[in-house]
Amino acid sequence: MKHGIPCPACGSLVQHVVETRKQRGYIRRRRQCLECPMAFSTEERNLWHFQSNADETREQMHMLIKARVAKAAQELGRIRSMMADL
Numbered sequence: 001m002k003h004g005i006p007c008p009a010c011g012s013l014v015q016h017v018v019e020t021r022k023q024r025g026y027i028r029r030r031r032q033c034l035e036c037p038m039a040f041s042t043e044e045r046n047l048w049h050f051q052s053n054a055d056e057t058r059e060q061m062h063m064l065i066k067a068r069v070a071k072a073a074q075e076l077g078r079i080r081s082m083m084a085d086l
């Protein structure tokens with residue numbers, strides 16, 4: 001079974017997963033290299049990248065809100081002119 005994590009001792013990608021433990025926020029796997037006696041553990045995490053673009057996201061949100069507000073103002077103007085015609 002290939003897992004793509006090179007063994008720290010020999011670099012082999014072939015290892016046996018002895019134990020998989022789900023922790024809060026990550027998965028910890030205990031691995032036994034099949035090509036040398038090395039046993040080691042790996043942790044798998046989900047990385048969220050939103051924070052690194054926080055400014056960009058905020059900028060986009062501002063533009064979105066401005067566009068919404070402009071549209072709402074347009075709509076309001078349209079409704080007002082409709083009411084003026086009544």
Ligand SMILES: [Zn+2]
Pocket residue numbers: 007008009010011012033034035036037038
């Ligand atoms: Zn190894």
